[in-house]
Amino acid sequence: MSPQDQHGSRGYSVPTGRPYALKELQASLGSLGDHLRELYDGAHPAEYEAIADALYVAFQTAAGLAPAKSYTGCPEHPNGALDPEAPDGWGRCLICNDRRRLGRRHRGGPAAAPAGEQRRLGYPVPDGPYTLHVLRSYLRTVEDQRFHLGLSSPAEDFVRIADDLHRAFIVARELSRPRNASGCSEHPGAPIDPDAPPGEACIFCAGRRRRAQRSPQTPEMLPRIRRGERRQLQRRFDRPPG
Numbered sequence: 001m002s003p004q005d006q007h008g009s010r011g012y013s014v015p016t017g018r019p020y021a022l023k024e025l026q027a028s029l030g031s032l033g034d035h036l037r038e039l040y041d042g043a044h045p046a047e048y049e050a051i052a053d054a055l056y057v058a059f060q061t062a063a064g065l066a067p068a069k070s071y072t073g074c075p076e077h078p079n080g081a082l083d084p085e086a087p088d089g090w091g092r093c094l095i096c097n098d099r100r101r102l103g104r105r106h107r108g109g110p111a112a113a114p115a116g117e118q119r120r121l122g123y124p125v126p127d128g129p130y131t132l133h134v135l136r137s138y139l140r141t142v143e144d145q146r147f148h149l150g151l152s153s154p155a156e157d158f159v160r161i162a163d164d165l166h167r168a169f170i171v172a173r174e175l176s177r178p179r180n181a182s183g184c185s186e187h188p189g190a191p192i193d194p195d196a197p198p199g200e201a202c203i204f205c206a207g208r209r210r211r212a213q214r215s216p217q218t219p220e221m222l223p224r225i226r227r228g229e230r231r232q233l234q235r236r237f238d239r240p241p242g
Helices: 003-008 018-030 032-037 045-065 094-107 132-146 155-176 203-213
Strands: none
Touching: 018 032, 018 045, 018 132, 032 045, 032 132, 045 155, 132 155
């Protein structure tokens, strides 16, 4: 028997931890459909919280089964800082781009971006609007994929289901905390003050009103002193002469 035949006869080696993680993924996704059927258009945002939590747990499990992603696309700094002003043809790694900028200043030309650096960033985030119909469509895609997952599934299958789970999680998270729930135009994403009257539920504006109504004798915390500055305290009583 040739060495190649001997190597092929050993069979497929299952990665460590994959059977347990795959079982956890199947179990977490199995109950999502039942929760989603109970929702309806116009459901209260609190009803989406349990689904968003379950989707996040399933996404973390699927991400652990998939190969690690590079947020910057840089093999040297996969989770480094992103360059918000990366030129066309360059990568997104801020550290490497700063090196290229310094090299161009000294040598007079931009360095070429390494291969593999133009990969997409992290996990996809879908654009709005976020609706129950969009959430159900993503979960249907996840359901179709999870039935074909097995211990010997290729890495691309786990990458695909992790991407779809992240999309579904983003939609469920936004439905569980809709923007401008407080009705405030100045702070559209502010938390709601449960003790505020209707139409004035913004917790930031409510705190501002309470501070304005506070009597001058009410003690207040002094502002934090910046480093190198001295706080000028106003004395209540003048120091006696001599």
